[in-house]
Structures are given as C-alpha cells and as structure tokens.
Amino acid sequence: MRAETEKLVDEIKQAISLLRRHFDWDQALKRLDYLNNRAEDPSLWNDALEAQKLMRERQTLEDGVKAVRGLTQALEDNIGLIELGEEENDRSVVEEAEAAIRSLSGEVRARQIETMLSGEADGNDSYLEIHAGAGGTESQDWGSMLLRMYTRWAERRGFKVDVLEVHDGEEAGIKSATVLIKGEKAYGWLKTESGVHRLVRISPYDSNARRHTSFASVWVYPVIDDSIDVQVSESDVRIDTYRASGSGGQHVNTTDSAVRITHLATGIAVACQAERSQHKNRAKAWEMLRSRLYEEELKKREAAANATEASKSDIGWGHQIRSYVLQPYQLVKDLRTGVENTSPSDVLDGDLDEFMEASLSQRIEGGSGQPVADLD
Numbered sequence: 001m002r003a004e005t006e007k008l009v010d011e012i013k014q015a016i017s018l019l020r021r022h023f024d025w026d027q028a029l030k031r032l033d034y035l036n037n038r039a040e041d042p043s044l045w046n047d048a049l050e051a052q053k054l055m056r057e058r059q060t061l062e063d064g065v066k067a068v069r070g071l072t073q074a075l076e077d078n079i080g081l082i083e084l085g086e087e088e089n090d091r092s093v094v095e096e097a098e099a100a101i102r103s104l105s106g107e108v109r110a111r112q113i114e115t116m117l118s119g120e121a122d123g124n125d126s127y128l129e130i131h132a133g134a135g136g137t138e139s140q141d142w143g144s145m146l147l148r149m150y151t152r153w154a155e156r157r158g159f160k161v162d163v164l165e166v167h168d169g170e171e172a173g174i175k176s177a178t179v180l181i182k183g184e185k186a187y188g189w190l191k192t193e194s195g196v197h198r199l200v201r202i203s204p205y206d207s208n209a210r211r212h213t214s215f216a217s218v219w220v221y222p223v224i225d226d227s228i229d230v231q232v233s234e235s236d237v238r239i240d241t242y243r244a245s246g247s248g249g250q251h252v253n254t255t256d257s258a259v260r261i262t263h264l265a266t267g268i269a270v271a272c273q274a275e276r277s278q279h280k281n282r283a284k285a286w287e288m289l290r291s292r293l294y295e296e297e298l299k300k301r302e303a304a305a306n307a308t309e310a311s312k313s314d315i316g317w318g319h320q321i322r323s324y325v326l327q328p329y330q331l332v333k334d335l336r337t338g339v340e341n342t343s344p345s346d347v348l349d350g351d352l353d354e355f356m357e358a359s360l361s362q363r364i365e366g367g368s369g370q371p372v373a374d375l376d
Helices: 003-023 025-039 042-046 048-087 091-116 137-156 186-193 278-301 306-310 344-348 353-365
Strands: 126-132 160-168 174-182 195-202 211-222 237-242 258-263 269-272 320-325 331-334
Touching: 003 025, 003 048, 003 091, 025 048, 042 048, 048 091, 091 353, 126 137, 126 186, 126 278, 137 160, 137 174, 137 186, 137 195, 137 211, 137 344, 160 269, 174 186, 174 269, 186 211, 186 353, 211 278, 237 278, 258 278, 269 278, 320 344, 331 344, 331 353
Parallel strands: 195 320
Antiparallel strands: 126 174, 126 211, 160 174, 195 211, 237 258, 258 269, 320 331
C-alpha cells in the first residue's frame, strides 16, 4: 500500500474511533436495544410526547450506529481489495480501491460534522449577544465589527438575522447588541463562539496612530421550542421598560416600548426593542429569558463547555478565546484549538467555519479546552 494511502487509512481509522467514542459505543448499543424493545410495546404511545421523544432518540442512535458500521466495513473491504490487487499485480483494482478510500474520507468528514451538531439543542435557531468591554470607543467599534462578522457568516450560510436590541456607542460602534439567527443547526454551529474576543490594531481613533488592544464578549444561547418546558414565574423576575435607542423607525424613541427582564436568582438579564409594541417586546424577552435559563442547564450537563464558561469571566486579558491581530502583522488565532488564519479581513467578513469546526471537534476528541500560547 502506498504511503499516501496508508496515511489516509490511518486518518479514517482515527476518525471512526472518535465517532465511536462520541457515541459511547457499548452504551449506545445497549440503549438502542432498549429503545427497540420499547418501540414494540403498545403502551408506549399512552404518552404521545414521551413516545415521540424516544422515537427521535432511537432514530438518531440507529442512524449513527448504522453509519459507523458502514464506514468501518467499507474501509476494511477496500483495504482487502488493495491487498488482493497487489498480490495479483492488478493495478486497476488497487487504483479503484484507493479512489474509494479517498471518497470514504469525505464521508467520514461529513459524518463527523453531523455528529458535532447532534447535541440536544444544536438544531435550533440561536440568540447571539455582543457586549463591548472596557475601553470606550475602541471596544465599542470592535463590538460593531463582531456584529458585522457574525451577520456576514450567517448570510453566507443562508441564515436570517433579526436584530432584537442594539445600544449604540457615544461616538461609534455599539455598547451591546442581541440578534436572533434563524437557520438549520444555527445554535450547533455558534455554540462554541461564546467567550471574549480580542482585537489588536492601530486605532483609527488615535491621532498618534498607536496600537490598541480591545475586548468584546460574545454570548450564544439556543432558541427553545414548545417541546422544551422551562417554567419561570413573574415573581422570579424584575421587568423594566424604557425608550428604545438606535435605528428602528420614526416611532422608536417616542414610547417606553423596549423591555428588559432580569431573572433575580441568577442575575441573567435579557432585553428586546425590535418591535414598536411593548407587548411584543415583552413576549420576545420572555422567550429569550427561557432560552438563557435553558442554556444554563445545558452548560451544567456539558463538561466540555469551556468556551461558555470563559464567557462568564471579565471582558479583558486572560479570558479571551480568540485574538484578531491587524497590526503589526495579520493573524487570527483561536486560543483553544490553535487554529490560525493569516487573512483577518476574510475572517471579519464571516469566514469562520474552520474555527467553529475545530472547536466542535475538540469537544468530541475530549480536548482539555485549555488555551494555547497567546499572541505577543
């Protein structure tokens, strides 16, 4: 077998091994047997919601197990064909099998990405919040750059972006913003983006053209649907109304239509000013709060949610997940995975998939989530 093919075979074997680990293979098989038995029990449908939940779980497990077994068998079959072709000196058989293995590598990659996005709420739409750190205009301008970056990323994927709330900076940029990103598996893709993002550049606001470092935090949490029940009482929250700021039409500043809801026990606060109607903004804010509380519960159950934990820290040095350096050199570096891109302009224009895929892969591989060496 050629060295190139051997390397590819090793990569596929490692990828399959990671898929099996993700499934917790032995437990997955036992669980699938249990669910198959439950599916044959007529009493299961006495509780329709519970039955639907179990059947979805069964289908997901069944598809995953079938895929891993199919990939494993296909790899073994083509390795056998290469060995047979080499024994019989039949180059056409070897080349056909090598082509099949290259194709198999693509299938494994697609399955890995699908597996990365198979979490409990990964298929849902997503809220995304941006908050400028200390530093006034510099950080507020950086916040608006991040908002544009994620908007461009969403547009590239054909997702829809609804702006729910924006607090403009005094001179430029934004103090904070909340957007709703609607699209297939939007939360699954975005969930590892929570954390502090750092910008290093020559400031356009500094007459002495000095280099500045700015920080802004990103917070991502899923939109929850009717199948997820999160109970919150009005006695558990404080509701404030205020006049909306920023763009939004001729009536945006004329009434106290914006709504902020603060969950007293956790301190979680959400705000919405997207609608002219206070009633509609209140309803959307309640949805956002339930989503944030649900995301808090998800964090407790996901031991690998290092990025989300980091986002709870101060917006400043030592807590960033990614650095974007525009001067004196050009580099974007993810401090969790080590992934780098030497074209910050492309990244800031929404080219984020390689960073997202790497951080999602790190979860499957059981990465420590500890930051790699920081930049200068």
